[in-house]
Amino acid sequence: MPSTIVTLKVNGRAQEFLTRPGTTLLDALRDSLSLTASKKGCAQGTCGTCTVLLDGKPVFACLVPVETVAGRSIETLEGLAAGDVLHPLQESFIALFATQCGFCSSGMIMAAKGLLDRNPDPSRADVVRAISGNVCRCTGYEAIIDAVLDAAAKMKKAAPSRRKAAE
Template identity: 65%
Template structure:
């Protein structure tokens, strides 16, 4: 089989590259585009550390053959911060000590980002459900759930301030 030219919009920018057959979205991000925030954990869609947002939905990028999503809009962790200014969720993770080894953090942040895009005022139960596909081995989840609720509050406060 021949390689294919794949076009995507990644974090708002056009990306075009040559993908070998069977290249997953995760491999394309890490190897073709040099975006290494999404991690290869289980490589079978169960740990969530490769999660990215494709056309508004959070997906495990290790399971997506990249040639099947030509033209899609992909958001990765690299796109969350505005220069050095962290997103409200990222700031809440840092200040709430919601990372330890950090391996699950990229997926946690993308799952949480997708949740807040859909539901800016989630309950604790909503947060738990949103990250139930993301495995963390260090924190015991408590600090992560707290940080997502805090990040949601920060984002709401920021959008209220912007509207005023």
């Protein structure tokens, strides 16, 4: 089968590239667009290291054929920081030692972002549910859960001033 041109909106920018049939979204991001934050752990939907947001919802990019999401919006870890300013989730992961080897961190943070975007005030159980598909071999998860809750609290506190600045 011939290669095809696929367009995606990645981190707010339209990206067009040539891809072979059957290429996964994860391979397209890493190999065609050089966005390597999303990691390939199991490549079969069991570890979560490849988690990205597809139209705002967390998906395992290793399970998504890229042709099936042509024209849709993808968010990866590379899109989180605003210049030199880290996203609160990134800040909290660093401050609370929620990352050790770091292999799971991109997927964890994107799963957490998917949660906070739809639920800015999550309970501990909500966070556990949101990252339940993401495996971490290092941290024992508690620091990760604490970091997500810490980021949520920081974002909630900053929300009124963000609203004011937008007025």
